[in-house]
């Protein structure tokens with residue numbers, strides 16, 4: 137992967153680094169850096185009828201394709217706090233996390249700027265179904281579970297698998313749609 141690609145000098149003391157691609161160590165100050173996947177949170181937002189809110193991406197990568205509200209966690213941030221924050225920033229909605237749907241690995245962007253991502257998906261319930269798209273979102277639209285966009289219209293590679301898992305298990309452990 138690419139996180140440590142091209143690292144030559146220590147960001148703390150500027151000494152030349154020892155870099156094996158997965159781990160970088162500074163022989164002078166002892167700093168160590170690992171190429172971990174970046175954790176991301178993804179909101180499968182459902183309305184009272186079980187429709188799903190998708191966001192068409194307004195920026196690269198995968199500009200123009202359908203995605204869900206979500207993004208990178210901040211340092212020390214609890215994933216559920218990050219989920220609420222990303223939802224608020226991208227849609228203006230206040231939501232309550234529901235069922236944990238699963239984890240999918242993916243890659244964000246292209247080499248050498250590509251970032252390996254670890255994507256955590258929850259359902260989110262919103263009381264107010266009137267979202268307002270943020271600047272980096274081209275469009276927000278509600279989809280019926282059986283009328284989701286085709287696989288080649290979806291952003292990233294793992295998103296389609298996450299959507300399929302959501303569609304398969306939706307309503308599980310809940311009474312509201314029965």
Ligand SMILES: [Zn+2]
Nearest residue numbers: 146149162165
């Ligand atoms: Zn150093």
